[in-house]
Amino acid sequence: TPPAQARRALEDHIGSGRAYQRYIAMIEAQGGTFLSRLETAAPHDVPSPSDGWVAAIDGTAIGNTIIAMGGGRRKLGDRLDHRVGIQFLSKIGDPAVAGQPLARVLCDDAVAAQRAVESVQRAFALSATPVPADRLIVDAE
Numbered sequence: 001t002p003p004a005q006a007r008r009a010l011e012d013h014i015g016s017g018r019a020y021q022r023y024i025a026m027i028e029a030q031g032g033t034f035l036s037r038l039e040t041a042a043p044h045d046v047p048s049p050s051d052g053w054v055a056a057i058d059g060t061a062i063g064n065t066i067i068a069m070g071g072g073r074r075k076l077g078d079r080l081d082h083r084v085g086i087q088f089l090s091k092i093g094d095p096a097v098a099g100q101p102l103a104r105v106l107c108d109d110a111v112a113a114q115r116a117v118e119s120v121q122r123a124f125a126l127s128a129t130p131v132p133a134d135r136l137i138v139d140a141e
Contacts, residue, residue, distance in 0.1 A: 038082065038083070039083055040083050040084075040085065040106045041081070041083040041084050041085075041106040041107050041108040042106065042107065042108050042113070043087075043104045043105070043106055044104065044105045044106075044107065044113045044114075044116070044117050045101035045103075045104055045105075045117075046101055046102050046103040046104065046105060046117050046120045046121050046124075047098075047099050047100065047101055047102070047121070048090075048096040048097060048098055048099065048100055048101070048102050048121075048124070048126070049098065049121060049126070050096070050098050050126060051095075051096060051097055051098050052095075052096050052126035052127050052128055053093065053094065053095055053096060053126065053127045053129070053130050053131040054090050054091065054092050054093065054094045054095075054096055054102070054124060054125075054126060054127075054131065055092065055125045055126060055127035055131045056092065056124075056125040057088075057091075057092065057123055057124055057125070058122075058123040058124075058125070061119060061120075061122065061123035062086060062120065062123050064119070065086065065105075065116050065119040065120055065123070066084065066085065066086060068112065068115065068116065068119070069081070069084040069085075069105070069107045069109075069112055069113075069116050070084055070112075071084040071085055083106065083108070084106050084107050084108075085105075085106045086103055086104070086105055086106070086116075086120060087103060087104040087106065088102075088103050089101050089102060089103055089104060090102045090103065090124070091133070091134070092131060092133060092134045093130075093131050093132055093133030093134065094133070095130075096124075096126050102120075102121070102124050103120050103124075105117050105120060
């Protein structure tokens, strides 16, 4: 399928609501219940420690932070808290301003939230010089 034709088909499926309905059907086929809006835990901003550009984000540190907040399992059978998480406000290549949020931690436990904010802050590597943004889509042509 040529890229332009594929794009038109994709836009048609999204615009008509067919993609959304398929998504709901996939969730229900797996025994889930679709919720149009999930409740989240209390938000806590992760401030940038300095000016610069986002050069890297340590995915392992982010994953471990989510597990520590209860959003992931350490062992089979651990309960998940679906309300916790991390909202990324900056991506690689974005400018960072000291004190402005790079991300937001969602966690109701104040002590765990503070630990998570510090962990996420350490997971962001900042550069003093501009960093090219990562490409989200790589052309196959």
